[in-house]
């Protein structure tokens with residue numbers, strides 16, 4: 001991933017339910033896809049595979065010659081996607097294994113600093129780690145030779161090296177997990193396997209199938225077309241699919257964004273800042289409309305279960321209300337960022353038991369509208385604008401006095417501190433606490449991973 005880019009996922013959905021026959025064809029591709037992934041795991045996820053997976057051409061060539069593709073009759077566009085996806089998983093698995101072995105070494109007090117140095121060197125140098133694990137002679141890259149000689153001299157003797165190598169093999173055997181997938185609910189496909197277009201009056205996507213030259217058409221709810229690797233998740237229970245599209249986004253950075261903004265989220269007013277500014281004033285109201293619509297429709301639905309036309313209408317209207325709320329949330333977060341110009345945004349984590357204390361009505365709307373959505377959007381917008389996003393401990397944040405730190409009380413929307421006499425809007429006080437705690441905890445997540 002390039003340094004100054006981030007990705008977000010856009011999703012597309014089928015417009016009409018898929019025919020059973022078509023769904024079966026897609027499920028067959030998904031099953032074969034999983035099978036090819038498992039074959040790749042089996043052959044290359046072990047210690048022996050280490051010599052072949054970087055950069056991966058060997059794996060590609062060997063898999064081509066293996067005859068597996070001909071055996072399952074999977075179009076090559078899907079076949080290679082499956083191989084590369086599995087290869088990616090294998091590489092990730094090795095990264096994780098190495099880092100957990102490194103941490104075991106770090107914690108082990110039985111090693112001298114020189115021994116630790118040697119082990120770290122072997123793990124991090126290509127031509128060393130894979131060779132040691134496979135019982136081969138270490139191949140030191142030329143530019144590392146001097147470092148290696150130094151380490152050797154400090155260790156004194158090849159018997160200790162043998163002991164250390166054995167330790168490494170044992171640790172890897174212990175930490176390396178067998179990769180295997182039982183899921184066959186989707187697959188990736190590159191541009192060569194699909195085409196966006198129209199069929200009759202419908203806009204949608206044509207997918208390669210296992211029958212040569214026969215593409216399957218699926219109408220979509222939007223008219224967007226993309227030109228990158230997609231992931232198709234099958235939803236057989238809904239006779240539908242979901243297409244996940246990774247969208248690259250440039251990160252903007254703003255020299256004039258220098259403020260620290262504490263934020264408190266609410267069900268009614270979406271965002272209250274530490275200076276008392278409110279964004280998303282109509283959040284609760286729009287949400288309420290959605291809740292009431294769902295509630296009313298639920299009652300009619302219970303009464304007349306066979307009314308399919310009514311259900312369809314309901315779904316369409318609900319989707320419209322959902323989209324309206326989503327747009328509103330995005331708009332208001334953008335406005336917050338543009339006006340507050342923050343360098344860092346602090347907000348409290350949700351308490352673990354967060355249903356306590358809310359009344360039932362609010363609780364119901366929490367279920368309808370995913371609570372995490374607003375937070376996820378704030379996080380994403382912060383990423384896009386190079387703003388630090390910092391979550392702080394949320395425990396008792398609304399009852400703490402942001403001026404003196406003692407626990408106070410709030411009545412309705414006003415926080416009152418008996419200890420120092422501080423009085424403020426409850427949400428503003430909580431947002432101030434978010435900044436205070438953030439500075440104290442220093443719990444920030446880096447802007448770019």
Ligand SMILES: [Zn+2]
Pocket residue numbers: 401402403404405406417418419420421422
């Ligand atoms: Zn106080």
